[in-house]
Amino acid sequence: MNGSPAFxxxxxxxxxxxxxxxxxxxxxxxxxxxxxxxxxxxxPEQLDAWAPRLAGEExxxxxxxxxxxxxxxRTLVADCAGEAVGFADLDEAVGYLDRLYVLPAxxxxxxxxxLTGALEAQARSAGRTRILTHASxxxxxxxxxxxxxxxxxxxxxxxxxxxDNFLMDKAL
Numbered sequence: 001m002n003g004s005p006a007f008x009x010x011x012x013x014x015x016x017x018x019x020x021x022x023x024x025x026x027x028x029x030x031x032x033x034x035x036x037x038x039x040x041x042x043x044p045e046q047l048d049a050w051a052p053r054l055a056g057e058e059x060x061x062x063x064x065x066x067x068x069x070x071x072x073x074r075t076l077v078a079d080c081a082g083e084a085v086g087f088a089d090l091d092e093a094v095g096y097l098d099r100l101y102v103l104p105a106x107x108x109x110x111x112x113x114x115l116t117g118a119l120e121a122q123a124r125s126a127g128r129t130r131i132l133t134h135a136s137x138x139x140x141x142x143x144x145x146x147x148x149x150x151x152x153x154x155x156x157x158x159x160x161x162x163x164d165n166f167l168m169d170k171a172l
Contacts, residue, residue, distance in 0.1 A: 007085060007111055009118055012075035017067045019084045020077070024101050025051045027086075032104035041137035042163055049161035073098060074122050078111045088115035095128035095172075100139070116146060124172045135166045143168050 012020075028051035031037035038047060054062055070089055078086035086102035097119055102111045123131045135143045140150065148168040155162050 007078045007080040007106070007109070007114075009076045009114055010079055012070050012077055012087070012089070014067060014071065016077055016084060016087075017063055017070060020070065020087050020101075021063060021066060023084055023087060023103055024099070025053070026103055027051075027101035030104045032107055035104065035107040036138045036141070037104065038136060038138050045161055046163040049158040050163065052159060069098070074119060076115055076118055078102065078106075078115060080106065086111045086115060088112075088119055090119040090122055090131075092123060092126040092128070095123050095126075095131045097123075097131055097133040100133075112142060113146070120170070120172060129172055130169050131172055132167065132169045135168050137164060137166075140166050140168070143170075146170070 028038050028047055031039055038050070042050070073089040073091050075087065075089035077084050085106040086100075088100040089098045090096065091098055097116070100112060100115060102115075120131055131148075133143065133148065134154075134156075135148070135150075144150070148170040151167045151169055153164055153166055155164050
């Protein structure tokens with residue numbers, strides 16, 4: 001890994017939820033030179049709608065929702081020296097890769113590929129023959145390199161702001 005610190009994949013633990021929300025926020029809002037960044041494809045108001053900085057009851061409600069979802073899915077965390085640096089989750093019942101986020105400083109080290117590969121293997125083990133995901137404009141090339149195809153471009157709305165992404169699938 002070019003002298004990069006080693007990482008390991010491990011199962012999600014409930015105590016991870018607040019940390020993974022921070023990984024999500026930073027993955028959407030921050031950039032690392034030489035790597036694709038969400039802010040290269042989306043306007044600031046779209047980034048704020050996608051990954052808003054919430055407080056109080058709104059933040060607590062989002063964390064509670066994520067905690068339920070992450071626990072219900074097959075969720076893996078990429079850990080580097082005791083720090084969560086990325087994560088991904090799969091709804092095995094339908095073969096849906098829900099979230100995939102890596103901290104910008106850790107991109108290009110194989111973390112997203114390892115997370116995706118492990119969840120694709122889980123989907124196969126669960127009897128799925130296809131896997132679906134909604135990929136951002138920024139993530140589409142990553143998924144295409146992994147054999148996914150864009151089914152359609154779509155517009156989604158978050159907090160009253162619209163943005164485009166792609167429904168993608170892959171035969172397993």
